Amino acid sequence: MADNKDRESNRLSARMGRYAKVGTxxxxxxxxxxxxxxxxxxxxxxxxxxxxAAALGGLKGPLMKVAQLLSTIPDALPPEYTTELAKxxxxxxxxxxxxxxxxxxxxxxxxxxxxxAEFGKEPAAAASLGQVHRATGHDGRxxxxxxxxxxMASAVEADLKQLQMxxxxxxxxxxxxxxxxxxxxxxxxxxxxxxYAREAAHIAVYQGIxxxxxxxxxxxxxxxxxxxxxxxxxxxxxxxxxxxxEHSQDExxxxxxxxxxxxWHPFSHxxxxxxxxxxxxxTVFEQEGAPAGINLLDYGCIRxxxxxxxxxxxxxxxxxxxxxxxxxxxxxxxxxxxDLKKEVIEVLNIWARxxxxxxxxxxxxxIADGVSAAExxxxxxxxxxxxxxxxxxxxxxxxxxxxxxxxxxxxxxxxHLRAELNFFxxxxxxxxxxxxxxxxxxxxxxxxxAGLAGASHAA
Numbered sequence: 001m002a003d004n005k006d007r008e009s010n011r012l013s014a015r016m017g018r019y020a021k022v023g024t025x026x027x028x029x030x031x032x033x034x035x036x037x038x039x040x041x042x043x044x045x046x047x048x049x050x051x052x053a054a055a056l057g058g059l060k061g062p063l064m065k066v067a068q069l070l071s072t073i074p075d076a077l078p079p080e081y082t083t084e085l086a087k088x089x090x091x092x093x094x095x096x097x098x099x100x101x102x103x104x105x106x107x108x109x110x111x112x113x114x115x116x117a118e119f120g121k122e123p124a125a126a127a128s129l130g131q132v133h134r135a136t137g138h139d140g141r142x143x144x145x146x147x148x149x150x151x152m153a154s155a156v157e158a159d160l161k162q163l164q165m166x167x168x169x170x171x172x173x174x175x176x177x178x179x180x181x182x183x184x185x186x187x188x189x190x191x192x193x194x195x196y197a198r199e200a201a202h203i204a205v206y207q208g209i210x211x212x213x214x215x216x217x218x219x220x221x222x223x224x225x226x227x228x229x230x231x232x233x234x235x236x237x238x239x240x241x242x243x244x245x246e247h248s249q250d251e252x253x254x255x256x257x258x259x260x261x262x263x264w265h266p267f268s269h270x271x272x273x274x275x276x277x278x279x280x281x282x283t284v285f286e287q288e289g290a291p292a293g294i295n296l297l298d299y300g301c302i303r304x305x306x307x308x309x310x311x312x313x314x315x316x317x318x319x320x321x322x323x324x325x326x327x328x329x330x331x332x333x334x335x336x337x338x339d340l341k342k343e344v345i346e347v348l349n350i351w352a353r354x355x356x357x358x359x360x361x362x363x364x365x366x367i368a369d370g371v372s373a374a375e376x377x378x379x380x381x382x383x384x385x386x387x388x389x390x391x392x393x394x395x396x397x398x399x400x401x402x403x404x405x406x407x408x409x410x411x412x413x414x415x416h417l418r419a420e421l422n423f424f425x426x427x428x429x430x431x432x433x434x435x436x437x438x439x440x441x442x443x444x445x446x447x448x449x450a451g452l453a454g455a456s457h458a459a
């Protein structure tokens with residue numbers, strides 16, 4: 001055991017050395033920004049962004065996760081930085097078999113291999129904080145074992161310090177948006193992703209919410225083979241979503257409708273969202289050779305909202321639909337936007353009309369015409385950024401971050417599928433008879449049954 005401890009501490013010191021190097025590089029960029037402001041010089045954002053990407057590029061794991069999150073939040077960082085960060089890969093180098101054996105022994109004990117009929121030596125998939133191995137149980141069931149990389153807790157804390165540096169750097173550039181709440185939200189969610197016991201509870205929440213909907217499959221957790229750093233689930237067989245891009249319009253629409261339900265139903269009925277809707281988190285299962293539904297694969301980034309926030313989303317939609325300005329402003333205030341001037345409300349409405357646009361017209365349409373999935377939301381984000389720059393920094397409420405990001409991610413999926421749907425009809429089905437008190441009761445019940453009682457107010 002002592003030997004293992006030494007190795008871990010050596011690993012950690014090497015990792016911290018790398019972070020120190022990144023901190024130095026970022027410190028250099030920060031000094032350059034401060035100097036430019038002092039002497040009234042123009043900053044070369046593109047050059048600084050490239051330097052920053054070079055400083056971060058050697059690191060894998062949590063910081064890459066953070067970078068990818070940031071690249072999808074409008075105006076969290078200047079666009080040049082966003083472009084560079086989006087190129088970074090969010091996967092760590094895979095652990096070799098010797099490492100895997102050591103990690104599995106630490107989680108399940110010395111006889112861990114005897115608890116499986118088979119255990120794949122090579123990872124079947126990589127995640128930002130761990131890797132997935134395919135295994136077989138003694139009952140013949142195929143399993144997915146998600147094993148966390150070593151020292152991730154230390155790495156996450158080191159990375160979040162770098163994130164604070166990145167945000168403080170941005171605040172010196174007279175930004176349109178005050179990023180403090182965004183930083184707080186990202187830090188909370190990334191820390192949560194370390195806790196696989198919590199992720200297992202999130203899966204139980206989704207079983208409770210979507211278990212009766214046969215077009216959506218949620219994995220089953222195997223508790224006796226799971227720990228805080230090892231999550232063992234039933235293997236869900238499926239193909240990547242993008243494999244269906246050239247299928248018939250009907251089949252693409254079926255997948256998009258299913259995605260809409262998988263995202264909006266948990267939110268509108270239980271105040272829960274999947275905060276990381278990128279293509280790798282879904283696969284398609286088939287029946288009789290045709291796509292039949294969606295597998296939901298990753299539950300690390302789940303956001304639980306107070307019912308008042310959900311009510312704000314519904315109220316803003318109804319305010320925009322009725323062109324009722326008072327209702328729109330009340331919705332923003334319910335979300336936690338403060339001291340809203342008329343000009344700021346007009347700018348927020350640009351963004352709101354973009355996000356809600358497809359839900360406001362009762363007709364079959366695409367989510368956005370003539371826009372690529374990669375560009376979805378960028379133009380509107382730039383308009384909002386430019387307008388807010390004139391009006392002073394706006395503090396975005398913490399809860400808003402993942403809601404906004406997920407809506408953009410979901411829109412990107414619909415664009416990839418070239419879906420043509422009546423989004424108005426689909427959304428109104430989800431909010432029909434909406435009552436905040438009912439959402440609160442449903443949420444409390446499903447969280448309690450998953451062992452997460454009270455999480456809505458802690459999240």
